[in-house]
Amino acid sequence: MKSLAELAAIREKMKDKVVLREGSGEIRVVVGMATCGIAAGARPVLNAFVEEVSKAGLADKVTVSQTGCIGVCQYEPVVEIFEADKEKVTYIKMTPEKAAEVVEKHLKGGKAIQEYTISNAIS
């Protein structure tokens, strides 16, 4: 059974990391979580990003956050990736599987997956 003692151990482990976190977030993954996003399946997409980013060892570099309606409800679940000095990448109709792929190829590999982006859908 999970115990508060385990949380104390997490605190101990994270002691040195907390300072690091302040400088983190070179890349921001933002998942649209308004009514439209939630109804279209944004919850498992968000969970996949949180899990895969941690598994890939990118937690210090990437922050995963939630936002409201981005304004393109027909393309939900929508995920935006912000990176300093780079143009925003908007992924549409996301699934947990696509999320894992984006973490691997885009966040880790540095190359956006054009096929899943909004520019691919409207061009």
Add this chain to the structure above:
Amino acid sequence: MKELSLNILDIAKNSVKAKAENILIKLDETDETLTLTIKDDGCGMSEETVQNVMNPFYTTRTTRKVGLGIPLLKLAAEQTGGGIEITSDCETDSHGTTVTAVFFKNHLDFTPLGDVVSSVTVLIQGSPDIDWKFVHTIGNESVELDTKELREVLGDVPLDSYEVIKWIEDFLKESYESVS
């Protein structure tokens, strides 16, 4: 919405937007009913706004003119023979909003609760500075989580750290296993 837990996620986000510091999500189950209460200490709404939120063509969002959060919850409750009630206070020191929805579980059109653990963890991950309290009572038993208690142990470690979110998820899953 395919699961009531998605409505819960959606409605609790309104409390986040209302700048609540404390949000309570409560589920009370009997053999026949499921009562959902979401109570916050956010900025609250005027009486007029409370009337308006039931209308799908009312929304505070600026990206488009339809707001379906409350209407969808209302529909989900009413189609089982239940209903919803919203009380709000935006004037006094005890400001905040309480949304209560009653569902009849045995009705054919009852939407299953679904993955409520996932909704709770997503809410905490999205707003780690809010104090969340989750209580799900099933008969004589209950599953409970209070982020205030976690914070006492965690100190400065933010609730949205992956390890903490994972702990919360596992803790809730285990708690559910022990009641069912």
